[in-house]
Amino acid sequence: MHSLAGIHKTVRHGHRYRDIAGVLLKYGFGDLAVTLGLRRYLRFGRLHPITEVETPKTRHERFRLALEELGPTFVKLGQVLSSRHDILSEELALELEKLQDTVAPFSGVEARQIVEREFGRPIHQLFASFDETPLASASIAQVHRAVTVAGDDVVVKVRRPHVETVMELDLAIMADLARLAERFVEGARVMEPVAIVREFSRLFRRECDFRTEAGHMQRFATLFAADPRLVVPRVYRDLTSERVLTMEYMDGIKVSHLAELRAQGADLDELARRGAELVFEQVFTHGFYHADPHPGNFLIRPGNVVCFLDYGMVGVLTLRYREELGNLILGFVSRDERRITAAVFRLSGYTDFDHADRVEADVANFIGDHLYRSLRDIRVGCMLNELSRLLIVHGIRLPSDFFVLTKALTTIEAVGRMLSPDFDLVEHAQPFAKRLAQQRLSVRSLGRDLFNATLEFQSLLRELPADAREILSLLKRGEVRVKLDHRGLEDLISTHDQVSKRLAFAIVLAALIVGSSIMVLSKIPPLWHEIPIVGWIGFVVSGLMGFCLLYSIVRSGHE
Structure with missing residues (x-):
């Protein structure tokens, strides 16, 4: 072993x-x-x-x-x-x-020392007060309440000592x-x-470098600066480093504390709708989304204002990816197997179109099993997971980004149904997907695509003479190489290799038997029962080798 x-x-x-x-x-x-x-x-x-x-x-x-x-x-x-x-x-x-992801907190004194080492100054020069008792503790870091020298209430996230080691x-x-x-x-x-x-x-x-998380928070703050539905904690860059992140303290009620939310007068149906719309705006409009919107990272402030916490895990989607994701959602809504199959092919880079009809037929069966019911009864997360399993059967692998997004959608769907039992995620996704499809066909978008295609074609024409000259030069020097990719020959090669080994084994066995026979006839001492011992050894080894060869042949015949 x-x-x-x-x-x-x-x-x-x-x-x-x-x-x-x-x-x-x-x-x-x-x-x-x-x-x-x-x-x-x-x-x-x-x-x-x-x-x-x-x-x-x-x-x-x-x-x-x-x-x-x-x-x-x-x-x-x-x-x-x-x-x-x-x-x-x-x-x-x-x-x-x-x-x-909860572990015992480390010493508050040690947290203070880490902050002091990071910025090269004593804690009283950095903060007017620093509470050494942590608010919460997780595997990578723990957070402490503090007040800046300017009097701002902040939270200081300190990375665990030696966590990188x-x-x-x-x-x-x-x-x-x-x-x-x-x-x-x-x-x-x-x-x-x-x-x-x-x-x-x-x-x-990436999650262990708090400078990256600070950048995520500032990017979210910029994208939603004019949106009153969402507030992002302010980052204090002068008090942030690789191991320390200082951000504005946000007071609010966790989205899972329903009784407190009702007592505050929050509209739970509105909160479910708002949370879903904010996530879909991140996904379809900005292509930059919070990838871990579980209830612990979801605060509700007065006026039904949403505040996401912990921006260490985010997802990034290209425009093409968002467009195909929109096509997938619209395919679900319209129960269009061709649209779903085409979107899946483009998302995965699948090129084996000889089997496209088979995939489309299975997608049609999938639609019949999952989509001919009330939209309210459809679980988007479960449906996407089932679709990914179906595609694996056909050797189609969606990119890892798809599963990060699926996890985020599954989480926000669970939060929405916790707030409102009649919550329908598909209903809230549909307008964003449609808007993205309409934007793709707008004059501005088509003009942009035409302009980009023209630039690509111009670049191709500019490089074409040099490429053609290089190919001709290689042909003249006889240095052109042709790479052949043989497929479907693995079993034949394996069988050929097995036959070759057995043939070599049989030749050695035959030589050993012939040699042993010669030794027996030669009567070369030492003898046992008037037969040379070397001959005895040769015949015993030959017998064992013959048995092994026979066993190998019989076993391969049963496999």
């Missing part, structure tokens, strides 16, 4: 691998530990024995508990995976949505485990664990 000892030999990595192996064994994933070589690595470390524990919980529940025990980086990975309904079962995805260690180990999973775990290659970990690493590193 492959061992991880050859991957990382440092003590730090060794301790972490042993932690992971111990947690897997504890929650009944010894089979996975063995497959990845972790159990053998544990034995090599000569540590205390770790045994599996019997538990009545389901395998999915135990997997969630294992991620929580492994720490913040693995919890974040689980939360990202919870949106990938295309590769995970519905039950596992729902279980991963329960992952809690732990994060980089865990990300490196995740990359190793992903490569091992693709190699040794049956069916894992289809899930593309290496690509998932690579994308997760990129997102996680």
